[in-house]
Amino acid sequence: MPEHRIITRRLRDVPQSWTLDAALSDGAYQAARKALAMEPSAVQEEVKTAGLRGRGGAGFPTGVKWGFLPEGSFPRYLVVNCDEGEPCTFKDRELTAQDPHQLIEGIIIASWALGVHKAFVYLRGEFAEPFDRLFDAVQDCKARGILGDRVLDTDFSLDIVCHRGAGAYICGEETALIESLEGERGMPRIKPPFPAIAGLYAKPTVVNNVETLSTVPHIVSRGGEWYSGLGYERSTGTRVVSLAGHVNRPGNYEIEFGCTFRDIIEEYGGGVRDGRAIKFVIPGGASSQWLVDADLDAIYDFEVAAGLGVMLGSGSFMVFDETTDPVQMAWRLAKFFSHESCGKCTPCREGTGWINKILYRILNGYGRPNDWDLLLQVGGQISPGVTKAPFAGTTICPLGPSCVAPVASLLKYFEDDVTSRLRDSSVGDLIPVVNADATVHDADAEVESHV
Amino acid sequence: MSVFTPRNVERAQALIAQYPEPKSALLPLFHLIQDQDGWVSDESIAEIAALVGCTAAEAQGTMSFYTMYKRQPVGRFLVSVCTCPVSMVHGAYEILHGLEARYAEDPDVTVEEVECNAACDKVPNMQVNYEYHENLTLASAIQIVEEYKSGARVARGISGGRAESGASNA
Numbered sequence: 001m002p003e004h005r006i007i008t009r010r011l012r013d014v015p016q017s018w019t020l021d022a023a024l025s026d027g028a029y030q031a032a033r034k035a036l037a038m039e040p041s042a043v044q045e046e047v048k049t050a051g052l053r054g055r056g057g058a059g060f061p062t063g064v065k066w067g068f069l070p071e072g073s074f075p076r077y078l079v080v081n082c083d084e085g086e087p088c089t090f091k092d093r094e095l096t097a098q099d100p101h102q103l104i105e106g107i108i109i110a111s112w113a114l115g116v117h118k119a120f121v122y123l124r125g126e127f128a129e130p131f132d133r134l135f136d137a138v139q140d141c142k143a144r145g146i147l148g149d150r151v152l153d154t155d156f157s158l159d160i161v162c163h164r165g166a167g168a169y170i171c172g173e174e175t176a177l178i179e180s181l182e183g184e185r186g187m188p189r190i191k192p193p194f195p196a197i198a199g200l201y202a203k204p205t206v207v208n209n210v211e212t213l214s215t216v217p218h219i220v221s222r223g224g225e226w227y228s229g230l231g232y233e234r235s236t237g238t239r240v241v242s243l244a245g246h247v248n249r250p251g252n253y254e255i256e257f258g259c260t261f262r263d264i265i266e267e268y269g270g271g272v273r274d275g276r277a278i279k280f281v282i283p284g285g286a287s288s289q290w291l292v293d294a295d296l297d298a299i300y301d302f303e304v305a306a307g308l309g310v311m312l313g314s315g316s317f318m319v320f321d322e323t324t325d326p327v328q329m330a331w332r333l334a335k336f337f338s339h340e341s342c343g344k345c346t347p348c349r350e351g352t353g354w355i356n357k358i359l360y361r362i363l364n365g366y367g368r369p370n371d372w373d374l375l376l377q378v379g380g381q382i383s384p385g386v387t388k389a390p391f392a393g394t395t396i397c398p399l400g401p402s403c404v405a406p407v408a409s410l411l412k413y414f415e416d417d418v419t420s421r422l423r424d425s426s427v428g429d430l431i432p433v434v435n436a437d438a439t440v441h442d443a444d445a446e447v448e449s450h451v
Numbered sequence: 452m453s454v455f456t457p458r459n460v461e462r463a464q465a466l467i468a469q470y471p472e473p474k475s476a477l478l479p480l481f482h483l484i485q486d487q488d489g490w491v492s493d494e495s496i497a498e499i500a501a502l503v504g505c506t507a508a509e510a511q512g513t514m515s516f517y518t519m520y521k522r523q524p525v526g527r528f529l530v531s532v533c534t535c536p537v538s539m540v541h542g543a544y545e546i547l548h549g550l551e552a553r554y555a556e557d558p559d560v561t562v563e564e565v566e567c568n569a570a571c572d573k574v575p576n577m578q579v580n581y582e583y584h585e586n587l588t589l590a591s592a593i594q595i596v597e598e599y600k601s602g603a604r605v606a607r608g609i610s611g612g613r614a615e616s617g618a619s620n621a
Contacts, residue, residue, distance in 0.1 A: 075471075087535045087567040118471075125482070125519045126531075126568065128581035128611035161469045164611075166478050166517035169566065183474035183503065185516035201471055242571065244537045250572035286536065318571075324540055332539050336566050342516075 001267035004238045004254040007214045011098035018133050020140040023101035029146060031217035035109040036154050038220075043113035047216065049224030051236035056081050056172070056209030057285070057314045059235075059302045062216075066114055068196035069204045076204040078111050078119040079195075080213060083177055085124055085169035086285035087336060088316040091240040091252050092210040096123070097130040099214070100137035104160065106213030108151060109220055111158050114206060118159050122177050125166040135162045169340035173397045174207040175199075176342065187344045188397040211240060211315075232258030235301045245319035246273050255300070262296040265319055276321040280413065284313030286333045287390050287402035290409035309387070309412075326414040327421065330406035331359035337403035348400030351382045355403055362418060367425045372418050376411065379404040386411060454495045459487055463502060473503040477513050481520055486608025490521040518565075519610060525561040528599050529609055530554070532577045532592075533568035543575040549589040550577075550596070559600055579604075581611030 005012065016022045023029075035043050048063030069076060080103070084092040096103060107119050123131050138160050141147040149157045163181060165171050171180045175189035178200050199205025215237065219227045228236045235257035244250040247269030255264060261283060265271065272278055280290040288310045298304050305312050320329065338356035343349040358375050361367050368374075376386055382400040383389035389404035410418055453460055462483060467476040480502065484495045491514065493507075500510035514520050521529075532547040547564055554560040570576040573585030577592060584595050598604045605614045 084569050085567060088537055088571040089567075090569040090571055093569045124569070125478075125517070125611065126565075126578060126581055128607055129583070131611075132613060163475075164479065164482060166481065166514075166610075167519035167565075168517050180478070181475055182472065183477035183505075183513055185513055244571035244574070245540070252572070282536075318537060320540065328539075329536060332534075332536055336535065339566060 001259065001263055003268065004256055006218050006238050006254065007095065007099075007102065007211065008240060008252070008254040010102060011094065017099050018097065018101075018137065020101060020137065020144065023099070028101045029105055029108075029152065031221040032105045032108045032112075032146075033152055035112055035220045036152060036156060040113045040115065043109060043220065046219055046224040047113070050219045050227035051224075051231075051234065052212065052215055052219060052227065053235065053302065054209055055211035055215070055239055055315065057086065057287075057311075059312065062208065062212055065196070065208075066110070066206060068194065069114060069206065070197060073204050074115065075118065076114065076116055077200045077206075078107065078114060078116040079174075079177065079181065079200060079205055079207045080107060080119065080121040080210060081172060081174065081177060081207055082121055082123040082127065082130070082210045083165055083169075083172040084127075084210075084314070085172050085340075086287065086314045086316055087333070088242055088244050088282070088318045089285055089314040090242045090244075091315055093127060093130055094252050095210050095214050095240070096127070097133045100130075100134045101141075102214045102217060103134070103210055104137060104141060104147070106216040107160060108147075108158060109216050110206070110208065110213055112151075112156055116206075117157050118161070120161045120163055120181060120200070122163050122165060122171070122181055124171075125164045127164070131162060131164050138162060168342075169336075170342045170397070170399060173399070176397070177207065178205065185342070187342045190396055209314075230256055232256075232299060232301045234303060239315055241268070241315050241317050243269050243317045243319070245317075246276065246321040246324070247271065247319050248273055257299075257301055259300055260297050261291065261300055264300060264317060265296070269319065272319065272321050274321075276323070279320050279322045279324045280326060280329075280409070281320070282316070282318040284311040285316035286336055287311070287398065287405055288313055288316075289389065289405045290413065292413055306391075309408075311390070325363075325417075326410060327359065327363050327417050330410050331356070331363045333406040334359050334403055337399060341399060341403075345395040345397075345400060347382045348395045348403070351378050351400060352403040354378045355407060359407075362421050362425075365421065365424065365426050367422045369422060369425070371422060372415075375407055375418075379407045383408075454484060454488075454492070454498045456487060459483055467502060474505055476503055477505075477510060478517070481514050481517075482610040482612065485520060485610035486612035489527070489609045490524045521609065525609065526554075526557065526559045527609075528560050528579055528596060528606060529581075530560060530562045530577055530579050530592075530596060531565040531568070531581075532562065533566070533570065533575070534564050535567040535571070537571040538568075538574045538576065541574040546575050546577070546587055546589050546592055550592060553593055554596070560596060580607040580609060582607055 053059045171186040176186040180186035195205040249270040253268040334356040338352040383404040390401035393401035500507045534543040576585040
């Protein structure tokens with residue numbers, strides 16, 4: 001099964017793909033010229049026809065999102081989400097660092113279609129190298145008349161600001177990202193109003209993911225019809241899957257929607273290392289529920305995934321073999337969400353911390369007899385019913401419910417791993433809660449010091 | 452006297468000018484001062500707040516939300532070891548604990564555990580002043596840190612700014 005080469009073609013095939021000269025000789029900015037000769041509404045229509053869905057996680061149709069901007073309200077902004085923090089997602093890093101001109105071209109086209117004259121790219125703070133590559137690319141474009149007062153010799157003007165965050169997963173949520181870009185703590189806003197109505201500086205704002213915008217030039221140059229002919233039903237086109245874990249060939253693979261989950265592991269990833277059996281797969285980043293081997297012949301498609309109770313999210317794809325301890329994995333995911341909770345909503349701020357602590361003591365043999373019930377109770381306060389996590393929640397954003405997803409997955413597939421540990425637990429029910437920020441290896445000393 | 456060097460005063464002004472509202476420059480300004488000084492002091496917070504037109508409390512309120520900013524001096528080299536799921540099952544905790552033990556008494560090196568570094572196909576991995584180092588063993592991780600210490604590798608600023616300028620974003 002071949003890899004597709006649409007948005008990954010230049011960065012795979014062209015040496016020094018991040019430089020302006022290499023990109024130009026490869027045809028960069030031809031699609032932008034074509035778009036600038038079209039009516040903005042016609043560009044929007046092509047993207048709608050393509051059926052392109054946001055690649056940041058939610059999978060919302062991009063053309064529809066663009067259509068939400070109110071007419072006649074200016075200024076308006078385009079914000080590019082490169083705050084790639086979902087565990088096991090590393091595609092936007094590669095797309096930005098290796099092919100920044102594809103992204104800039106997508107930004108030009110989207111800005112033209114939307115009537116935007118100032119765009120912001122928000123990169124996670126740790127992306128020092130992608131930031132430098134993009135920053136330099138923007139400077140080169142300004143010097144060559146590709147950005148600035150007269151974009152590609154037209155009357156259209158566009159400025160792009162590159163902005164680094166400073167270490168906060170929650171800023172990948174679009175309203176938290178806007179707060180952060182305004183110089184605030186990155187806490188999600190209550191919607192409505194949606195960013196399309198009142199986003200950055202309370203102005204109409206579109207927030208799009210890096211991969212989404214990197215796809216747009218190809219839709220303009222080859223047509224929305226062509227793009228919608230790729231993929232599977234309502235999941236059109238290709239996407240970059242960040243495949244990692246216990247596979248022989250981890251990496252970013254551009255796949256066409258419509259293959260199976262197993263194809264991704266076997267055909268692209270080269271199968272599981274040492275021919276071992278698969279224990280579970282986390283198909284959409286830390287926020288998704290898990291799949292087991294029996295599920296893997298399902299089609300890789302947004303709707304099929306939702307039917308399985310999982311999500312495709314940002315394209316993350318983690319494969320874990322039979323040597324993996326599901327309780328340890330659930331704890332590590334909960335630790336992530338506990339660390340990254342912004343603290344705005346009580347169920348998440350308190351609940352993610354407790355899920356982390358309870359899983360930690362179960363994992364290390366100090367669980368209390370009622371800990372499994374307690375875990376489900378705390379989880380249920382964030383994501384009612386638990387099993388619907390991360391799709392049901394009592395919080396403003398999905399971070400809290402995402403922390404319940406690993407608990408729901410334990411409940412569905414690995415309850416025995418939890419209950420057997422509780423049966424073997426070495427303590428009664430009066431043990432103090434230990435410091436869950438400590439790591440596994442500190443556990444015994446930590447607990448003994450409390451006893 | 453500004454907390455910024457004369458060159459960085461210019462950079463700071465350029466950063467603020469990028470945004471319709473000056474407060475948007477808070478995060479880049481904190482990166483700038485951290486690359487310059489290695490950490491963020493009370494004096495820096497007060498001056499940055501004045502530059503963007505908010506109170507020191509507001510500026511600190513924003514800054515304290517984000518894990519990359521250091522409120523105490525750290526070593527010249529900040530080693531950030533990813534222990535997220537894929538790294539964890541490939542021995543990241545052994546590397547984290549090995550580095551912590553090796554550099555516990557070394558004032559030049561600060562080792563920290565971080566969440567996903569977005570390099571899960573090349574695990575275990577770490578960043579040194581936000582430069583990636585991937586597919587590590589404990590021995591290769593120590594060797595890389597030693598190369599920074601000896602000057603064989605040139606480090607970025609503590610906030611990830613370019614090595615040659617000592618400051619990012621400008």
